[in-house]
Amino acid sequence: MTTYRVLTDEDVAQFLQRGFVKLPQAVPPDIIAEYTANVWERLGYDPDRPDTWEKHWQPLPHTKGKEVREISPVIYDAICDLCGEDRIGKAWWGDSLIVNLGRAEDEAAWEPPTATAPGWHTDGDFFKHFLDSPEQGLLTIVLWSDVTPRNGATFVVGDSVPHVAKHFAAHPEGLMPNDLSTREHVQKCTDFFEATGEAGDVYLLHPFVIHASSRNATRRLRLITNPPVHLKEPMNFNRPDGDYSLVERAILNGLGVPHYDFQPTAPREKVETGRERAKREAEAAKAAS
């Protein structure tokens, strides 16, 4: 019987069935204040002049960061419970806030999360995906502001893990980030919800959970980050001692087997992201001019 540091039996059952745990009020208020204090200066916007906000959505580059274990021992312990303490490579959070201010048009256009909503994806645009990939050990959603319904909350598909797991298992040669058949998987799912909560709440999700950004119909500032947790080694679905992490266990459950002998048949690869390509092309254009 595995003993967990912070997760309750209900948390464990929910993670295995719906792919997430929610840690309420897990980020200390002083860290929230520190990471969000100058957000309007960083945006360059007047908070009282919505008519002048040029971009309704933007990711801010980080200016500071800390190890998760420094920010919140509870969050770090929960990550250990999900991934296995000695298997975590990097768990670091910066203030790279993803800002959603909404637009007037979002109020009328907002729709609840369903299979037909736009933007469904799994995270990890920087690597070729295999069933056991270590690059994205968990998906994390940190709420740095209150996030109410219709406020640009991340849309989540709680029952997506088995479909993604089966797809990856069928492709030991690996899949590029834009070739994951996410929309097909979503058509088979029914557990759609908004990741709402209060500033300081943290969602830790299985890396195979399909999700999407949504419109902010309220025009109230919405701040989140979604830092990945990196694993030291690829996941292992055939452990002789049966010491599977909860992330691994959810994948085995999704495949419907007690263990699975997975071997990639092609090399792991780093993938150039859209951000990296834009930067490279801008630098090349500058050098050529």
Ligand SMILES: [Fe+2]
């Ligand atoms: Fe995402």
